[in-house]
Every structure is written in C-alpha cells, then in structure tokens.
Amino acid sequence: MPQSVLPPISERGITGIDFKIMANGDLGGISLITRSGEVALDRAAYGSIVSAGKFPPLPKQFHGPLIELNCGFYVNEEPPND
Numbered sequence: 006m007p008q009s010v011l012p013p014i015s016e017r018g019i020t021g022i023d024f025k026i027m028a029n030g031d032l033g034g035i036s037l038i039t040r041s042g043e044v045a046l047d048r049a050a051y052g053s054i055v056s057a058g059k060f061p062p063l064p065k066q067f068h069g070p071l072i073e074l075n076c077g078f079y080v081n082e083e084p085p086n087d
Contacts, residue, residue: 007045007046007049009043009045015081016043016045016046016080016081017041017080017081017082018041018042018043018046018047018080018081018082019039019041019077019078019079019080019082020037020039020040020041020046020047020050020051020077020078020080021037021038021039021075021076021077021078022035022036022037022038022050022051022054022075022076022078023035023036023038023073023074023075024036024054024073024074024076025071025072025073025074026060026063026071026072026074027063027070027071028062028063028067028069028070028071029062029063030059030060030061030062030063031059031060032054032055032057032058032059032060033071034073035051035054035055037050037051038075039077041078041080046078046080049078050076050078053078054076
C-alpha cells in the first residue's frame with residue numbers, strides 16, 4: 006500500500022476488481038470496475054491480484070471452466086454490513 010494511506014494523510018477509497026481463475030490456476034480477464042479516485046490505491050489493489058501470478062488449479066470436483074470473482078478493496082473505509 007502507498008504511504009499516503011497512513012496518518013496524517015490517511016487517503017481513503019474503494020477499488021473494485023473483477024478477475025477470473027481458469028481451471029489450471031491461470032489468471033484471466035482482470036478488470037478495474039470501481040475506481041477509488043486515487044491512482045495509487047487502484048494500482049495497489051490491481052497489483053495485489055496480478056502479483057499472485059498463478060493460483061492453485063481448481064479442484065477436480067469443480068466442473069466449470071473458470072471462477073469469476075469480484076473483490077472490493079476498502080482502504081480506510083468500512084465495508085458494508087450486508
């Protein structure tokens with residue numbers, strides 16, 4: 006995370022990212038769907054997904070071609086209590 010999220014600056018924002026995990030664990034279709042308004046926060050969120058490089062293969066019991074995930078990164082914000 007960028008230094009700007011720490012006090013005294015304490016930048017705030019919510020970044021939303023969609024991505025896919027293919028059956029073999031490869032990443033695909035990474036999309037920034039919600040921008041925080043702070044480029045540094047968006048880059049950190051995106052980088053946290055991309056830096057994983059490859060996930061473990063999906064379990065053999067899973068019969069689909071991929072899993073699509075939507076992740077929200079809340080920086081100095083409270084996630085909703087749904």
